[in-house]
Amino acid sequence: MRPKSKDRKDNQGSAKPSVPQGEFVFPNNDKYKGEYKVTPGGAIERNGHGTHTSSNGMVYNGEWSEDRMNGHGVLELPSGAVYDGDFYNNQFHGNGTYTWPNGCVYKGSFSNNKLLGEGSFIDTDDQIWAGNFHDRAAPGLKFKLKL
Incomplete structure (x- = not known):
């Protein structure tokens, strides 16, 4: 065309x-x-x-x-996962939201496709964990109570 x-x-x-x-x-x-x-x-x-x-x-x-x-863009993967956020040179980089196919959600900072910096993770039970993320490690996350 x-x-x-x-x-x-x-x-x-x-x-x-x-x-x-x-x-x-x-x-x-x-x-x-x-x-x-x-x-x-x-x-x-x-x-x-x-x-x-x-x-x-x-x-x-x-x-x-x-x-x-x-x-800024939205990437929908064949698995059902979705990333909505900032990209740099084809990688998640900056602020964004990543949603896994099972419904878990991470909102926060990314660097070179990795979770890096302040963010929050919402698990399948809708519980929120917040803190500093370093790729797959997140020592010292704090559980946020819903009152």
Whole structure:
């Protein structure tokens, strides 16, 4: 399919530079629909807002920069797990919420795909554990009572 571009207008009504948008199918049958840019060498890179759907069922809807997930987005995994938060170079990085298929939820900081820093974990019994996380370790978590 031939990519389409759209002109955007700012609040004053003047046209901003055209932002190309299109739909692409990759050789592995992954699909992308959204904004992109053409590099000086003529390559097409995902850039701006778009949705990438992999052939195995993973879906990312969010911001792209330099053909990578960068900025805020939502990643839905085939297992049913969902990450909603910040990305940097295709990794969970910054603040976000990760929901496991069993309903457990972590809300807090991530660094290079790892839980790192302040956050809270809500277990399957809806109990909240808060504290400082270090990847898979979280010494000294505090249980929050619901009164």
